Amino acid sequence: MKCQIAFTNKREESKAVEDLITQIENFNVEPHLVMVYCTLKYHGKYQKILDGLHAHFGDVAMIGSTADAFVSPHEIRSDGIAVVVCEDENAKIETLYEKERTAREGAKKLAEKIKCENGVIILHFPPVRVPGKIEAVQVILRGIYYSLRAKMRRERAKEFAHLLAEYLYDVRLFNLPQHILPEFAERFPEIPVAGVNVSHAQIKLDSPNIFCNWKDIGNGISALVIEKEGIEFHYDDIFxxxxxxxxxxxxxxxxxxxxxxxxxxxxxxxxxxxxxxxxxxxxxxxxxxxxxxxxxxxxxxxxxxxxxxxxxxxxxxxxxxxxxxxxxxxxxxxxxxxxxxxxxxxxxxxxxxxxxEPFYGRITDFVRCIESLKEPSKFDFILLDVSSILAFGEYAYNYRDFIRDKCKDNYFGIFTAAPCAYLPERFKKRKYIPEIEKNTYFTGGGTNIVIEI
Amino acid sequence: MRTPDEILGELAESEWVEAAILYRLDGEIISLKISREGYSILGVLHWMERQVKHVLRVIEMEGLENVIYTFEKNKVIFYPASKSTVLAVITEVGVHQQLLMMEIIKAIESIRSYMR
Structure with missing residues (x-):
């Protein structure tokens, strides 16, 4: 896969789109897939940005989300929009999404729609969604009510906690990777699945947002399916x-x-x-x-x-x-x-x-997956944990040099919450500790993934 | 190669940055970009005008990596950009400093390349 990346941090969304399109017009790649990632700076304006880009690209497969930062040749940026235009004639690329009432139903329906025999599935979803103000008040009131009931009727505390969990699940405040990844693992046991846990270091009401096929699907689940021989998937963590x-x-x-x-x-x-x-x-x-x-x-x-x-x-x-x-x-x-x-x-x-957090002395382990790269000529899609920036501050900027040395010129990465993964046996290199379900890995921080396409 | 004006212009587009100023060590302004005008930032700019020479002297004498002043609504981060320049960034209190740092480091690298 060959990729070129446009980036802008113009405040006004119309100027940002204009700037991106000016850069994209000089690209020499045929767009087979477009990835769009933006920081929360454009909150409430994502659809306008996507519409502007859609008008330029037409109905090319598109995927993306909000993110805290990006790593692209050769810089780390924490403010703006990155548009990655990808060309690959040998790959079958599909982007799909579901916005069902619950995470499990959405994941199930999405998995049913997908056909993939050899390749990779990259999911985007927010593990925790921050609702709008009115819904946030409702959630708080429910939380207070069930907490009080649990306190007053200690013997029935489990029942009230269960009711709170059910409520939070029904309003889709939580999209637990444990509920989503197994749906794909069951249907595609031989395909590695990456889960981009879209979440932010500083949260805003009614966020994060997932983008798919030029739509801001808010709290939905999206899938990028790349069917191609020889895709390498490297998961690792700091533990x-x-x-x-x-x-x-x-x-x-x-x-x-x-x-x-x-x-x-x-x-x-x-x-x-x-x-x-x-x-x-x-x-x-x-x-x-x-x-x-x-x-x-x-x-x-x-x-x-x-x-x-x-x-x-x-x-x-x-x-x-x-x-x-x-x-x-x-x-x-x-x-x-x-x-x-x-x-x-x-x-x-x-x-x-x-x-x-057990991060002390582990700064390089946050990009450990990069050490497993096999072919520098392939496109490397990198998923990194934003807690590395939060824990190491400006020292995290050194990731740029490390990634540049290993990935050369053809790569793009995003910083969000620690990514999760389902790994078929042949992709496991050691006995990773954050195993939440069989061959499925997720934890609050410290995981990292690179996919060679 | 981008000029300090262009570099600061891009930094000032950042969601978190209200103003970015590049000072020479003697306190002269090389470049100034203000992205949000308001009374609170005017107050900070006045303060900077009076105090900046002293702050820059302390940074130079003590070899400080950065200096941060926090006001009621704003924060000012002074960061030595090269041997002879200091970058000052005015932000709102409460912005994510580590994420902002990524943008500041990028700007400083560009200033250093320009100064070389």
């Missing part, structure tokens, strides 16, 4: 291997830097009810020193677009079935006591580990 048993993995966690405390948690679906018999937010306050926000403060931060979701404290879980371990951020995210998380807790051990 050591998992143990042979869940107990061994727990031993490894205990010896890891950053683990501060072990505790017993009670949970149901994707909601934590208590930690060591106490309200989760109380324990999190002890860990982070920050108290849970009140409703007004929470809504105010969301409305201003300055709500930072990436925090350095973690709750680590162990899966009894896979022996894997993964974490979610421990922060006073919600103005209520029950604590929804990004994992389904089915199969999780009740023993949890509280600590801080």
């Amino acid at each position: 050591p291997d998992k143990g042979n048993t869940p107990e061994e993995t727990m031993e490894r966690l205990r010896s890891m830097k950053g683990i501060l405390k072990e505790a017993e948690a009670e949970f149901v679906d994707n909601v934590i009810i208590s930690i060591d018999g106490r309200e989760p937010q109380e324990v999190i306050k002890e860990l982070t020193g920050v108290k849970k926000p009140d409703e007004e403060e929470f809504l105010g931060k969301l409305s201003s677009g300055k709500f930072e979701v990436q925090i350095p404290y973690t709750i680590n879980f162990v899966n009894k079935k896979t022996g894997g371990s993964f974490y979610t951020g421990a922060a006073p995210y919600y103005p209520f006591d029950l604590y929804p998380i990004i994992f389904d807790t089915k199969n999780l051990d009740n023993k949890i580990f509280l600590g801080y």
